[in-house]
Amino acid sequence: MRSALALVASTAFVLRALGLNILITTDDGFGSASVRELYKVLNSHGHNTFIVAAPTGHSKVDFQTGFTTEPKLTVDGDWGLVKAGEPSLGHDPHDDHIWYYNGSTVAQVIVALDYILPQFHKVSRPDLIISGPNINRVSLKFPYTTVGIMGPAYAALQRGVPAIAFWTEHHPVIPYSWIQNRTNTDFVDPWTATARMAASLVESFIERAAGGPVLPQGVGVAVDLPASSDNCKNPSFVLIRGSQDVPVGNVQFDATMGLFTTGLPEPVYTNEDFDVGFVGIKVPRGETPECVARVVMFAVNFDAATDERCLNAPPVPLVQPPPVVPNVSATGNLTIPTATPTTPVSPPPATVTAMAAGMTIPSLLLLASLVLAL
Template identity: 40%
Template sequence: MRGTTAPRCLCSYPLSPVPLVVGCIILAMRYSSALAGAALVLAGFCNGINILMSNDDGFGSGNLRELYKLLKGAGHNVYIVAPALQQSGQGGRTDFTTEPALTGPSQYNLVPAGAPSVGPDPLDSHIWYYNGTPAACTLVGLDYVLPKFADFAVPDLVVTGPNYGTNLGPFVWTLSGTAGAAYTATARSIPAIALSASNKAIAYYDVHGTDSDAYRAAAVSFRVVQAVISSAPKGKKGKPILPLGHGLNVNIPPLFAGNFSRVPVVQTRFTGGAEVDAVVPVPAVPGTFTWSNLRPLAAGVNECVTGECGLPGETNAVAAGKVAVSLFIVDYTAPLSFESVGVMARLASLTGWKG
């Protein structure tokens, strides 16, 4: 391999605009992809950091464990605190068990019934389960597992996933437990990356070698996470990896043996091609319902009111076979605009707002 100079990204926020942060991340990813096709390509460019991982698919997830191995192999200090059982679709719910012990076996029978409701994997003291929702697992990790059992109390980064299945658009984002675990960390002032892939569920012990969907999802996820780390501001002690209150939502298209190391990565926005549910009655069981994607697409979930409206929607990007990287914030306040000022003016007699 010819000698290559690493790119220098001028990401010293707050002087740089926020979109530049993601732009530098994508540049670093392209550089890493050029260096090597598989996994640990950027390990030499940054020191290891402290990472907390979680998900909503459970602590036995093949996707989760494969990414865990890649991050540890790159020199990072990684702990997992993930649900004892499948917890998809929980969003940001913080549901804490009232049972001191598991009433049934954990996912894949990795831990038997009667074991404590929180504890380490029998084979790896850095992997913990908790019998709660994904957001609750993040909090248990931050406030119990790391301070008491790890050699660091506050992680530099929280990584959730890769999820089984994508989490695309604003509506699905609010439903996703993988997203909920990430934005819980961001609300706690810790940078977070939510990762979602397009592969099916598989137990970690059924993943053998690199010729598997779980490994491919983890390898592409690793490229993103490592690019975020390597493009962070250097020489500023205590500077967060991402700006305060910001995180990343990353969605990965279907991957194949011949394309996963070269899959393109694009900066995206949540809106644009995004789905929202519609209710569909179940004829065979009167009074019951299921869901379907609303058609035509709803304008409300696709209205761009903040961020860079010229970016492609993450739903459309993934449909085109690209990895979508969307920047999110925890501040839900509407930005100042003609529309928002008009609404505030209408309420001024009640609120005293003076404009």
């Protein structure tokens, strides 16, 4: 009995030691079942998890950075969890790791990074930011990079924090208080099952990181989760391509009304072997198995250094060889080699895919190997 207790205690210690600081946000509201269930699952895995989201849903606000101009809420939050007249920033009275802020989804990330986490929890920077799981699989006729669930993920990467975005279209937005431990078919609540799906992928990345960054710098992951059901509890995670040429919608001006109307682009077919299952993502042509989670890699560009040593470095032409610069010395820790006019500089490739922009080949190969190994 003592040995069993010792094993449990040691396991709990290891979980705490390996636990990460993880921030979750969503555009479905801080009381939505989707993020509350993921919060519970990640906490049960030993992570120090936080939620920062709006008191009301902000679905489809896209990549906006909106901060409230009101110190107090002017309307009740969703499901009456917070009331008009309460502060625009606050936390759940029963859990100081669950916060709301009356701003856009991108603003949630910024407020969490710059104020909530360092000020109240002594967390200078989280190890991972998760956006979602959100309702509304990316089915809008716009590139998936413009939808609300992706804004926080891109903001996280731009602040140097690894990010994963999850979405699904198959379950309604409900408050966490409606979660059922078991459904009529003796299956866990769909949002509980969805949270477990998301957490399984998160844990795979954490395990393979072996104490290092969860993802390579500047690299994020977007995941389309399938509907959870009796027949789909542990989906396969399939790496697919992000489409680089899906058009953003167009607008037309109605002179009579004095307003713009939006035009929805037709689905884009960029390769005979792929069709657009939902705009912005290419999936294999033909019927796709239902219990499959589609994983897309994306990145922001960290190649453009802004530190003083690089700003002071002489420019390097892309095509024509530079003039001879004798005895160029090191600037800071960066050594700039002497140019050799007899060595031509290869021109850049004619096209650079959106997925490759800002990503080094090692980063691409590393992340692809992680997903394919799942």
